[in-house]
Amino acid sequence: MTAADLRVGLVGYGLAGSVFHAPLIAATEGLTLDTVVTSNPERQEQARAEFPDVRTVASADELFARAADLDLIVIASPNKTHVQLATTALEAGLPVVVDKPIAGTAAEARGLAALAEERGLLLSVFQNRRWDNDFLTLRKLLDEGELGDVWRFESRFERWRPQPKGGWRESGDPAEVGGLLYDLGSHVVDQALTLFGPAASVYAEADVRRPGAEIDDDTFIAITHTSGVRSHLYVSATTAQLGPRFRVLGSKAGYVKYGLDPQEAALREGERPGTAAGWGREPESLWGRLGSGESPVTGGGSPVPTLSGDYPAYYAAVARALSGGGTNPVTALEAAAALDVLEAARRSAHDGVAVEL
Numbered sequence: 185m186t187a188a189d190l191r192v193g194l195v196g197y198g199l200a201g202s203v204f205h206a207p208l209i210a211a212t213e214g215l216t217l218d219t220v221v222t223s224n225p226e227r228q229e230q231a232r233a234e235f236p237d238v239r240t241v242a243s244a245d246e247l248f249a250r251a252a253d254l255d256l257i258v259i260a261s262p263n264k265t266h267v268q269l270a271t272t273a274l275e276a277g278l279p280v281v282v283d284k285p286i287a288g289t290a291a292e293a294r295g296l297a298a299l300a301e302e303r304g305l306l307l308s309v310f311q312n313r314r315w316d317n318d319f320l321t322l323r324k325l326l327d328e329g330e331l332g333d334v335w336r337f338e339s340r341f342e343r344w345r346p347q348p349k350g351g352w353r354e355s356g357d358p359a360e361v362g363g364l365l366y367d368l369g370s371h372v373v374d375q376a377l378t379l380f381g382p383a384a385s386v387y388a389e390a391d392v393r394r395p396g397a398e399i400d401d402d403t404f405i406a407i408t409h410t411s412g413v414r415s416h417l418y419v420s421a422t423t424a425q426l427g428p429r430f431r432v433l434g435s436k437a438g439y440v441k442y443g444l445d446p447q448e449a450a451l452r453e454g455e456r457p458g459t460a461a462g463w464g465r466e467p468e469s470l471w472g473r474l475g476s477g478e479s480p481v482t483g484g485g486s487p488v489p490t491l492s493g494d495y496p497a498y499y500a501a502v503a504r505a506l507s508g509g510g511t512n513p514v515t516a517l518e519a520a521a522a523l524d525v526l527e528a529a530r531r532s533a534h535d536g537v538a539v540e541l
Contacts, residue, residue, distance in 0.1 A: 190506055191218040193247045193254045193278075195269055196261035197227040200283050202234075203451050204312065204495070205260045210235060211457040212499040214507065218254060221247050221261075244269060251276040256506065259283060260310075262352050263361035267292050270307070274299050279306035279506060284370040286516055288361040290523035297516035306505055308512050309519040310498065313371040314378060316445035317464055317493035318429055321472065324491065325439055326379065330474060332436030337376060337415045339430055341368040342423035348397045356398030363399035365390055365526055365533075368419035373522045373529075374514075376407055376415040382521065383407045387538040388529035393422040405529045430472070440480045441472030445493045457496045464493030 192209050194201055197220050209217045219239040220231040228240040241247055247257075257273040258281045259266055267287045273280045274296070286309045287293045300307035313319060325331060352360045353367055365388075377383065385408045390400040402422045407415040418427070430441040447464050457463050468487070475485020497513075504510030528539040 189214055189216040190255035190503065191216055191253065192256045192258055193219045193221070193250075194258045194260060195221040195244055195247065195265075196259065196283075197222040197224070197231055198260070198262075200310075201258075201260035202227070202230065203448070205258050205281075205283070205310070206231070206235065207451055207456050208495055208499050209258065211496055212503055214503040215256070215499060219247055219250070244272070248272060248276055251278055254278060256281065256306075256502070258310075263288065263366065264352070264359050267296065270296050271299065274303055274305055274307065277303065277305070279308075281308045281310055281502060283310045284374070284519065285361065285366050285523060285526070286519045287523065288366075290520045290527060293516050293520035293523055297520065300516065306502070306512055307516045308502055308505070309514045309516060311371070311374050311514045311519070312495050312498055313375060313445075314514070315494045315497050316447075317466055317490045318441045318443075318445060318472065319375055320491040320494065321441070321488060322430060322432060322439060323379065325474065325488065330437060331432060331434030331439060334380065334413050334432060334434045336433045337380060337413060337430075338418075338428070338432070339372045339375060339415065340418040340420075340427050341372060341429075342418060342420045342426045344424055344426070345421040346394060348394055348401070354397065354399060354401075363390075363401075363403075364419040364421065365400050365403050365405075365529060369403060369405065369417070369526055369529070370522060372417040372419060373405065373407070373525045374518070376409075376417060377518070377522055377525070380409045380413040380415060381411045382409065383525050383528075383541050384410045385538050385540050386525055386528035386532055388532040390530070390533035400533075403529075403533070405525070407525060437474055437476045437485075439472055439474050439488065440485070441490070443470045447493045447495050451495075462492070464495070466490050466493075 223242045355362045387406040390403040402420045405417040432439045471487040473480035473485035478484025501513035
């Protein structure tokens, strides 16, 4: 830590806090992980073992009692706590990063955005999948016009988990803001809106497939963008045969990419940006293919080198924004637009109709 480092308080040390936020904060020049909030003694011990200089406290109240000693609050606690904690942090005069989804409703997200603007504080949403290797590669192809006019965008986060794992993410209690629609759906919708612009209409199908499951575990979202692009988005825990991560079809060519960005798996294994060689890089065997008229499975198209994934870029952008040298990498209003789509998808799945936005 240097005298100029911004001191970060992290609320939550479950999957999001321990695997994503803490390592990425610690790897970011200009940021120092100062305090971790978790009431779980084992997680407190884990945090101190991984970051020997970190303080641990059992409650957010203890953290906010030291608000004057901190420069940024990161909220990686369960979804139902996001709005309350973000409000408290902003009212305490602290900039905030909130894990996705920022809130359970678009109205709540816009309320937080208004509060942040009123206080002149940064409010950013952790949408790390904008820095996935395949997403960065697709953006490059689009910027270079390699696909022509895009007609259809297919995106999948599919898994094979025939037995529910339990926990708040799979709870049927609406207050928990659980289910795949709001979990993985937050990622695929954000990516679609970032690439192809606002949604004009939404149609969705949401099913509860697994015995004992309480909330959607197999969901499809169709977005018609105002640009004319149609996005077909799939999030599922019940997919026995996984489809391509991306299949993008345009007037000149299509791009098909299989496999997930390697950064999450690396973080779960304890690898850290800045210390692991080739961070975010994948083998040539997983490169997507660009072409027309033939399936990539049978050798159609040409391999496209996948850009390295770059989750560290998110917190680097946050640090620049707080230091006056950059802009908010993901705004609360962008997150609210994604929540508009998720709310429309929930209504569509319930009523069996398309919802206009």
